[in-house]
Amino acid sequence: MMKGLRRLTAMMSLLAMTILMTGCGDKLIVLNPKGEIGKHQLDLIIISTVLCLVVIVPVLILTFYIVWKYRKEKKAKYDPNWEHSTKLETIWWSIPIVIIAILAVITVQYSYKLEPSKPLEHEAEPIVIQVTSLDWKWLFQYPDQGIATVNYIQFPDNVPIQFELTSDAPMNSFWIPQLGGQIYTMSGMAMKLHLIANEPGSYLGMGANFSGREFGKMQFTAKATSQEEFDTWVQSVKDSSPALTKEGYEQLAIPGVSEVETFSSIPTGLFQEIVTKYGGHNHPSSEGGSNNNEHGSHSNSDKAADSDKAPVIEKEDHSSTNHEGHTK
Amino acid sequence: MLDKIKDFASDFFVTGDPLIYGADVSIGLTIIAVVFALTYFKKWTWLWRDWLTTVDHKKIGIMYVIASLLMLFRGGVDALLMRTQLAIPDSEFLSPEHYNQIFTTHGVIMILFMAMPLMFGLFNLVVPLQLGARDVAFPFLNSLSFWLFFFGAMLFNVSFVIGGSPDAGWLSYPPLSGISHSPGVGQDFYIWGIQISGIGSLMTGINFIVTILKMRAPGMKLMKMPMFSWSVLSSCLTIILAFPILTVTLALLFIDRYLGAHFFTLDGGGNPMMYINLIWMWGHPEVYIVVLPAFGIFSEIAATFAKKKLFGYKSMVFALMSISLLSFFTWAHHFFTMGSGANVNAFFAVTTMIIAIPTGVKVFNWLFTMYRGRLSFPTPMLWMIGFIPCFVVGGMTGVLLSVAPADFQFHNSYFLIAHFHQVLIGGVAFGYFAGLYYWWPKVFGFKLNEKIGKWAFWTWNIGFYVCFMPQYFLGLMGMTRRVSSYGWDKGWYELNLTSTIGGFLMGIGFLFQVWQILHSIKFMEKDTTGDPWDGRTLEWTIPSPAPLYNFATLPQVTEKDDFWEEKQRIAQGHAPKPRPQLEPIHMPKNSGIPFVMSAFWFVAGFGFVFDWLWMAIPGLIGVAVCMLVHSFRYKTDYYISVDEIKRTEAAARRVV
C-alpha cells in the first residue's frame, strides 16, 4: 500500500525536521533540568516513555505490516471466519497488564518520593519563599530575609527552597520547568513545594493555570546564584528598594500587569493574612486524604480562632445580601 | 429616552470589534436569505411538517449531523483564529480578552455542540436500523432531545453577538467564572446553553438504553448485537451516570452567580475545589462518552472492509464496558498538581493507567480483524487506518500524563494540548468521519465522491501531524496552554508557525469535505442496492435511504453479522430465510411540542442570562404548559397500511 508508506515517510521526515528545528534540544527545558526534582521527573518521563515504546513500536510496525500484507490485491491468505483465539487474546491482554503493572509500581514509588510537600534531604537549611499569585503578577516574600519581590526570585544554588504558595486571585499554577514540576496556588490554602537548583542560572518561571485576562503575562525569572551573590542581592534590595506596606499590597493586588519590583521590607504576617482571609489553613501534607473535607471542617474553627472582627463584618454583609435577595 | 436605548444597545450587543461587526452582518444576511427563500419557494409548511415536527429517527439524525457540521465550522474558525494569533510572537491580531473568549468557545463548541450532536446523529441514523427496529423507544423524547440541543447551542452561540462570549475556559473554574471575576453575561450564556442541551443529552441516553435493551429484532441476543450498538450502549450508560452531575454543577454555579449563594465562592465558606472535582467527575467520563461510539464505528468498518468477522467479539464487549466503568474512577488525574497528597495521586494515576489495558486490547483486536482479511481501502477504511497510529501515539502520551509525578511537568502545557487533540481528533473526529462516510449512502441514498474524499483524508491527516506533533515539543519547552502571545526570546516561534500551517491544512481538509458533499450531490452516484459496501449487519438489508418504517417485515436474526451469513448461505445455493407476511405498521405521529417547548427553554434561558424575570418566568411556564399538553394527548399514533408498504417497497424496487 503506497499510501501508507508515503505517510510513514511524511511522519518520519516531520519528526526529523522537528528535532532539527529545536536545535539540539536546548530549548526543551523540561528535558534539560537543573535541579534534583526536575532530574527525577525527567528520569520518570524517560522510564515511562521507554516502557510505552516497548508496546507502541511493535504495534505500529504490525499495523503497517498487516495493512500492506492483506490488501486485496495481494491475495494473501484469507480466513473470513477466524474470529477468536484464546491464546492470542491472552497474550495481548497480558502484555499491557504487565507493562501497566510495572509502570504503576514505579509511579506509586515516585509519587511518595517526589511528593511536593515533602522537605528535601539536604545538609543546608532550606530558604523559605512565600509565593502569592495575584491578578496577573507574582508576589514573592522572603520571611527570613525580610524582603519581597514581584515577578522575580533569586536564591542560592544547592540550597533547598521551600515555597509556600497561596493566591489572592483565581487559582494559578507555579511552575519553574527546569527545577521541577508545578503546583496550584489556591486562595485559602498554603501549599508547599520543595525545589532545589543544582547549578547557577536564570530559569524561566511561569503561571501555568489560566486565571483571567492577562494571565499570559505572569512569567518571571528564577535566578540561582552563589550564596555570596544572593546575600549581596538581598543587601542591595534592603538598601535601595522601598518598603512594602499593607496599603502598598492593596495597590499591588489590584488587577493589572506589573514589571519586576523589589521591596526592602514586608508587613508582618501578610502571607498568613492572605491565607486566612479566605478561611484557610495550611494544606494537608502528603498523608492528607480528601482535601475537600479538610477544607470544610477546618475553615470554620480557624476563622473563629483567627479574629473576632471578621464574623461581625460578615454578619452585616449578610443582612444586606438578604435584603437584595428579597427584592430580587 | 434615546440615550437610554443607546446605552442599552451598546451593552446588549457586542460592539467595537470589526470581526464581530462582520459576523453580525453575515448572520443578518443569512437569516434574511433563509426567510426569503422559504417564503419564495413556499417551503414553510414543508419545513414545519417534514422537519421541525418530525419524530422520525432518521430525519432527527440528519438534523443532528447538519447542526454539528455547522458547529464544526464555527469551532474550526475559532481554532484557526487562535492558530493565526500564535503563528508569530508578540502578535496583536487578537486582544487577550478576545483570545480568552475564543479558546473558551472553541472548547465548549467542539466537545458539547460538535462531538456530542454528531455522535447523537450517528446513534439516530444507525442504531434502530442495526437492531432491526422501526424507531427508537421514545420518538417524541428523541425529537425533544434534538431541539433542546439545538436551542441550547443557539443560546450559547448568541453570546457571540449579544452580551459577550464566556471567557473562563471550557470548564469555567470558579472563582474565575464566579460573579466576582466574571460579572458579564457571557458566563450565564455558558451555563444555560450547556444546561439546556445537557438535559437533551441525558434523555438521549435513556432513550437509547431502552431502545437497545428492548427493541432488538427477534432472535438478536445481546451477544449477537453489532459492535456499534454495544458501544452506543456503553456510551449511554456513561451518559446517564455522568450527566446528572453536570446538571447539578452548572445549577450550583448559576445559583452562586444569581442568588449570591456560596458553593464555589472564596468567601462565605464556599469551596472552589469542589467545583473542580464535580466538573471532572462529569468531564472525564464525557471524553469516554464521545470516544466509545467511535470505537464501535471502527469495529464495524474493520470487519466490513476486511471481509472478515470481528476478532475477539467478547473481549471487545468486555473492554467497552470496563472502559465505561473505569472512566468514573480517574477524574482526579486532571489535577494531580492540586496537592491532594501522594495517596490520592497514586490511586488516580493507577486507575488511569488501567484504562490503557482494555483500550490496548481493542487495538490488537482491530489489527487481528484485518489480519488474514481481504482489505480494500475506500474512504471509511482510510479513516480507520489513519486512526490506529494516531490513537496509539495519543494513547501513549496519555499514559505518560497519567504518571502523576511526571505530570507535574506536563500539566497545563502544550504537551497536554497535543495529547487530548490527538485522542479527540484522531479518535473521535476520525471515527465520526469514518462513520459518516460509511453510513452516508444508507442515509442519503448516494455515495460520496471517493476521489475528493481521499484528498480530504490526506490533507486532514498530514495537517493533523503537522499541527499537533510540534505542540508536544512546545510543551516540553515550557509553553503553557491558553497564553495569548509570547515573546521572541522564548524560542517557540518555529514550532508555533509549523503548528499553524498544520491547522490550516486541516481547514483545507474540511473544505475538501464540503466540496465533496456538494460535488456528490450534483453528480449523484445513486445507491440502488441498499448494500454498497457488501455490509454485514441489518441496516444494509433495506433500501437506501430507508423507508419511513425502516423494515417492511421484521428481520429474524439467527447469528452475529446476520446479513453477511445470509448472503453466504444464498451464495451457496440455499434458499433465503422466509419472510413473514406484511401487516399494517404502527407509527408515532409528528408533534410540534418538542420544538415549541425547547423554544420556551431558550426564552427562559435568555431571560435568566439577562436577569429578566418577565421573560424567564413566562418561558418556564411555557415549558410546563407544553408538558401538560403532551400529557393530555392520547391519539399519538397511526397505522401505515399494507398497500402503502407495498407501494413504497415497489418504488425501491423491492419484492415483499
Added chain:
Amino acid sequence: MAQSGNHIIAKPSQEHDHGHGKEGHHDLESLRMMGFWIFLITDCILFGTLFATYVVLNGNTAGGPTPAELFEMPGVIAETFILLTSSFTSGLAVLSMNRGDRKGLIRWLLVTVLLGASFIALEVTEFMTLVHEGASISTSAQWSAFYVLVGTHGLHVTIGLVWMIAIMIQLKQHGINSVTRRKVNIISLYWHFLDVIWIFVFTIVYMMGVM
C-alpha cells in the same frame, strides 16, 4: 428481552381487525416503565451529588448561624409524617386501581395531593422562618447547600403534585386503561422515590444537624 417490545413494530396478528390493539399499547407501556426506572437512576445521581455537596460544605457557616441553632424539629417531624403518609395513600391508590375502582383511585390520589400540598406549605413556612432568623441562601455555604438540597426535593414534590392532578383529570376522561394505568404506576413510583429521598434528607440534614 429481544422480543418486539416496540409499538412501531407490527402489532400481533390476532388483532388485525381491531385497529388500535391493546397489545401494542401494552408493549409500549412497558418500555415507558423501563425508561422511567432509568430516569430515576439519573435522579438518584442528581440527589447524590447534592447530598455530597451538602456533606462537604456542612459546617462552613462562615461565622453565621448554624443548623443546630435554627432547626425546629417538631415542624420537620410533622413534614416527615405527612410525606410518609402520602406515600402510603399513593400506594392505596394503586391498590384501588388494581381492583378497577376508579372512584377509589381518584379519591386516594386526591388525598395524596392534599398531603403533598401541606408538606410543601410546611416547608415554605420553615424556609420563611429561617430567612427571618438570618439564614438565607446567601448567608453561608452551609445554608446555600441546605436550601438547594431541600429545595430541589421540594421542587420535585411540587412537580409531582401538578402531574398527579393532571393524571386525575385524565382518569376522569379516559378511565382506567393501559395508558392511565402506566401513568398511575409511574407517579406512584416517583412518589415513593421522593419519600426515600426525604428520609435521607431527614437523617443527613436535620438529624445530623441538630445532633
